[in-house]
Amino acid sequence: MLTYLIRRLFAVAVMLVVIILAVFCIFFLIPKWTGTDPATMFVGKQADKEAIEAVRQKLQLDDPILVQLFEFFKGIFVGRDYTGGGTTTHCSAPCFGYSFRTEQEIWPILTDRLPVTLSLAVGAAVLWLIIGLAVGIVSALKRGTIWDRLGMTGALAGVSLPIYFTGLILLAVFAYQLDLVSNKFTPFGDNPGEWFSGMILPWISLAFLFGAMYARITRATMLEVMGEDYIRTARAKGLREPVVIGKHAMRSTMTPVLTLLGIDLGALMGGAILTETTFSIPGLGQAVLKAINEKDLPLILGVTLITATAVVIANLIVDLLYGVIDPRVRLA
Amino acid sequence: MTAPLHESSADTAVAEPEPAPSGAKKDIEGRSLGRIAWERLKRDKVALIGGAVVLFLVLAAIFAPLITSLIGQSPNERHEDLIDPLFSTPKGSFGGMSGDHLLGVEPVSGRDILARIVYGARVSILVGFLSAFVAVVIGTILGTLAGYFGGWLDTVISRIMDMLLAFPQLLFAISLISVMPNDMLGLTGTGVRLMVMILVIGFFGWPYIGRIVRGQVLSLREREYIEAARSLGAGRRYIIRRELLPNLVAPITVYTTLMIPTNILTEAALSFLGVGVKPPTASWGQMLSNAVEYYESDPMYMIIPGVAIFITVLAFNLFGDGVRDALDPKGTR
Numbered sequence: 001m002l003t004y005l006i007r008r009l010f011a012v013a014v015m016l017v018v019i020i021l022a023v024f025c026i027f028f029l030i031p032k033w034t035g036t037d038p039a040t041m042f043v044g045k046q047a048d049k050e051a052i053e054a055v056r057q058k059l060q061l062d063d064p065i066l067v068q069l070f071e072f073f074k075g076i077f078v079g080r081d082y083t084g085g086g087t088t089t090h091c092s093a094p095c096f097g098y099s100f101r102t103e104q105e106i107w108p109i110l111t112d113r114l115p116v117t118l119s120l121a122v123g124a125a126v127l128w129l130i131i132g133l134a135v136g137i138v139s140a141l142k143r144g145t146i147w148d149r150l151g152m153t154g155a156l157a158g159v160s161l162p163i164y165f166t167g168l169i170l171l172a173v174f175a176y177q178l179d180l181v182s183n184k185f186t187p188f189g190d191n192p193g194e195w196f197s198g199m200i201l202p203w204i205s206l207a208f209l210f211g212a213m214y215a216r217i218t219r220a221t222m223l224e225v226m227g228e229d230y231i232r233t234a235r236a237k238g239l240r241e242p243v244v245i246g247k248h249a250m251r252s253t254m255t256p257v258l259t260l261l262g263i264d265l266g267a268l269m270g271g272a273i274l275t276e277t278t279f280s281i282p283g284l285g286q287a288v289l290k291a292i293n294e295k296d297l298p299l300i301l302g303v304t305l306i307t308a309t310a311v312v313i314a315n316l317i318v319d320l321l322y323g324v325i326d327p328r329v330r331l332a
Numbered sequence: 333m334t335a336p337l338h339e340s341s342a343d344t345a346v347a348e349p350e351p352a353p354s355g356a357k358k359d360i361e362g363r364s365l366g367r368i369a370w371e372r373l374k375r376d377k378v379a380l381i382g383g384a385v386v387l388f389l390v391l392a393a394i395f396a397p398l399i400t401s402l403i404g405q406s407p408n409e410r411h412e413d414l415i416d417p418l419f420s421t422p423k424g425s426f427g428g429m430s431g432d433h434l435l436g437v438e439p440v441s442g443r444d445i446l447a448r449i450v451y452g453a454r455v456s457i458l459v460g461f462l463s464a465f466v467a468v469v470i471g472t473i474l475g476t477l478a479g480y481f482g483g484w485l486d487t488v489i490s491r492i493m494d495m496l497l498a499f500p501q502l503l504f505a506i507s508l509i510s511v512m513p514n515d516m517l518g519l520t521g522t523g524v525r526l527m528v529m530i531l532v533i534g535f536f537g538w539p540y541i542g543r544i545v546r547g548q549v550l551s552l553r554e555r556e557y558i559e560a561a562r563s564l565g566a567g568r569r570y571i572i573r574r575e576l577l578p579n580l581v582a583p584i585t586v587y588t589t590l591m592i593p594t595n596i597l598t599e600a601a602l603s604f605l606g607v608g609v610k611p612p613t614a615s616w617g618q619m620l621s622n623a624v625e626y627y628e629s630d631p632m633y634m635i636i637p638g639v640a641i642f643i644t645v646l647a648f649n650l651f652g653d654g655v656r657d658a659l660d661p662k663g664t665r
Contacts, residue, residue, distance in 0.1 A: 015495055022499075026507050156653075160646040162597055164604055165620060165638035172627045172634070263498070273502055274601055278624070288503060289605060292510050300507060307500040315498065 008319070012312045019308045020301065024069060027297045072097070072301070096305075097298035099291075106302040109287065114306065117283035119188070120275065121268040123199060124206035125261065131211035133257070136218025141245070143223065151215060158212025167205040167278035174201060185281045202279045206272075210264060217256055225252045254325050262318030266311030365582065365659075372658040379654020385647035392450055393457040400447045404432070407451040408612045411442035421630040435636050438619075439626050445633070448614035449640050455608070455615040456644060459529050460596040464588050466534025471541025472584060476572060478542070479549025490546070493539035501536045502601065508532055509607040522613045529602060529609075533595050540591065544583050552579055582659040589655050593648035600641050616641050 074080050075095035096106035139151040175183035181201060186194035225231065226249060234244045273285035280286070284303050291299035373379055392399060400406055416423050421439045430436075435445040478489035512528050552558065553576070561575050602608045603617030611618065616637040623634035 015498065018495060019499070022504065023507065026504070026511055030508070030511050156646065156649055157642075160593065160649055161642050162600055162604070162617075162620070162638070162645075164601075165634075165641065168620070168624065168627050168634050168638070172631055176628050266498075267500065273506075273605065277605065289506065292503075292506050293606070295510070300503075304500060304503055307503065308498070311498050311500070 008316055012309075012316065015312055016305065016308055019304060020069070020072070023297075023301050023304050027295070027300070028068075096302040099299050100296045101294050101299075106298050109299065110284070110302050110306055113282060113284045113287050114269075116185075116187075116281060117269055117272055117276070117285065120199065120202055120206070120272055120281060120283060121265055124203045124210065124268075125265055127203055127207035128209075128211035128214055129257075129261070131207060132214025133218055135211070135215040137222055137245075137253075139215065139219045140222035140226065148219075152219070155212040155215040158208050159216070161209070162274075163205050163209050164274050164278040166208055167201065167275065170201045170205060171279070183279075185279065198279075202275050202281060205278070206268075206275055214257060214260065217260060218253060221253045221256050222249060225249050228252075251325055255322065258318050258321060258325065262314040263311065266314035267307070269307045269310035369582075369655075369658040373654055376654045376657065379651055379657075382647045382650030382652075382654065385643065386651050389453055389644055389647070390457055393453040396450045396454050399450050403444075403446060405444035405447040407447040407614050408443060409447075411437055411444070413442070415440060415442045421626065436632055438622070439630050439633060445619075445636055448619065449616070449636060451614040452616040452619065452637065452640070453644075455526070455603075455613070456596045456599055456641075459526065459533065459599040460592045460648075462530045463533035463537060463595045463599075464591045466530060467537030467541055467591060468584060468588055470534070471538035472545050472577075472580065474538070475542035475545025476549050476576065476580075479546040480553055480568075480572060480576070482550075486546075489542070493542050496536060496539045499536065502598075505529075505532045505536070505598070505602060506605060506607050509602065522609045525607075525609050529599060533598050537591055537595065541584065541587055544587055545580055548580055548583055549576055552576055586652070586656045586659055589648065589652035593645040593652070596641070596645055596648070 071080055075097060077094075079095045094107055096110070098105055099109070135151040135155065139148040142148050171183055174180050182194055182197040183201075185198045188195045231244060231248060234248045235241075239248075269284065272281075272283060273289050275281070276283045276285035277289060284306065288300060288303040290296075291303065373383075415421070415437070422437045422442065435449065437444055438448070474489050474493075478486040509525065509528050509532065512524055558571060558575055561571050566575070599608060600615070600617035600620070603615040604621045606618075606621065608617055609615050619637035620634060620641075623630075623637065627634050
């Protein structure tokens with residue numbers, strides 16, 4: 001168990017380093033190969049020579065990429081000093097640097113926005129788990145009936161609709177025409193009621209898409225599981241059907257659902273870009289989209305790292321939970 | 333010519349099923365996998381409808397210039413006279429639908445929506461198919477290598493696949509596209525964007541195919557018939573190409589048909605976020621993103637491209653599910 005954990009954590013570290021490298025390559029090496037000067041890219045084409053030179057100095061763009069990488073990692077663990085224009089600023093750990101655009105520290109931006117994205121993802125996940133599992137189980141148990149067809153048609157529609165389209169339709173109908181819910185985001189601290197009203201539509205949009213995927217997976221797994229020998233055994237020893245389904249079949253059905261949940265929740269930490277754009281929710285996704293358009297590398301690195309960390313940690317937790325759900329899985 | 337009673341083994345993996353000869357006898361007959369799958373698919377009405385819609389869309393995309401000249405509209409011609417100058421939305425109801433403009437016109441510019449939808453189909457279909465092709469090529473090659481040779485090669489390829497699957501893909505796609513220059517390799521603007529989108533979507537898609545191929549190869553290579561081929565003196569290349577690959581056609585076909593709609597959704601998402609093809613080239617995602625501002629005043633402008641994406645993706649999904657059921661009788665659907 002301990003060796004397993006150590007091995008997994010090592011893999012996590014490798015993964016994060018690779019992701020940082022990839023982001024560095026995208027914003028430093030590719031412009032070099034294709035003949036665009038990174039400094040020009042960050043300042044904008046209209047900038048004069050001095051401005052470009054100043055940026056080059058400030059961002060240490062002339063340093064070898066390995067030195068830049070080392071400085072970046074050093075900043076995260078022990079903090080780093082920036083020297084520019086005669087003054088030195090210390091940025092304490094965890095230091096993700098300063099935004100190229102607003103010159104704000106990155107870390108507070110991330111910690112401001114993470115709870116917003118987290119509340120979006122977790123709220124939606126609760127909804128989609130309930131919908132997905134319920135629809136999937138009913139469809140599997142009542143295979144071939146009208147309920148199965150209705151459920152699976154709905155699920156197919158769900159996976160075929162782009163989330164920003166569902167979101168816009170919901171906004172047009174429920175926020176604009178019927179005026180039932182709020183169409184804009186309110187921070188929880190300002191007004192919890194308004195916050196809830198503004199989050200309902202984003203939650204539903206996300207839950208419709210993911211609930212549809214979960215319903216399809218749940219149904220397929222459930223059908224497979226119900227054909228297994230141990231289900232027959234459970235029935236043969238006289239267990240009532242609700243116990244057979246609830247206790248025996250559900251356990252196996254949960255395994256793939258859990259895998260998906262780990263991946264999806266992790267990915268949503270930074271991947272709620274589309275939902276946050278559609279509903280103007282000031283989360284990490286909206287921040288990173290803006291950062292990409294403005295070529296604000298430190299902010300992109302920060303969000304990417306948070307996302308990647310969330311994905312790998314979620315996967316690790318899921319793998320550990322397998323052992324609890326499925327006694328056949330042994331972590332070694 | 334009479335219907336062949338026996339088909340050579342080389343034909344067993346033909347992905348494109350030939351139509352069954354009419355009036356074929358019902359008694360015992362050697363049937364290829366392709367034939368069996370086609371017979372099953374023919375009974376699946378929903379999948380056939382999906383397939384027909386897919387075919388229609390592909391043809392519409394290919395013959396887009398012909399269609400627009402038939403309806404007498406072009407995708408970039410402006411009709412500002414049809415726009416209400418006060419609200420900059422189309423005059424008339426339902427987004428300015430009329431005999432001339434069957435699906436209405438865009439707000440502000442007054443460009444014909446039907447013509448833009450038809451041209452937008454080109455982008456969706458092109459990116460959807462070609463990126464799936466890229467993913468299949470890389471995935472099949474690396475998956476086969478990993479599964480067949482095992483050892484350190486397998487470890488390396490499998491780790492890369494795991495890592496790519498855990499990557500924040502949309503984020504990387506947007507970042508990559510945003511740093512691409514306007515012209516490279518003789519392509520400009522939209523051409524560059526199209527190429528980069530195809531490569532990026534394909535690159536993040538190959539691990540899905542790769543994992544399946546690897547798993548299949550891993551179990552197939554232990555089969556007796558492979559051993560038989562080996563003991564008859566067949567080389568690795570021969571075994572992989574003549575003995576393994578034909579058995580991989582079915583799973584690869586299934587996952588490719590199911591990958592195309594996902595890729596179309598990704599392309600639409602990228603265009604929606606402003607990193608897809610460049611205006612004035614039409615794409616559905618870009619139309620939707622323009623429509624965000626008008627969802628209250630001109631809802632038709634948002635509904636039409638949205639429905640176009642929905643129908644396309646749904647048709648591919650229905651067809652893909654049908655193909656899967658037809659090729660995999662053990663499937664639990």
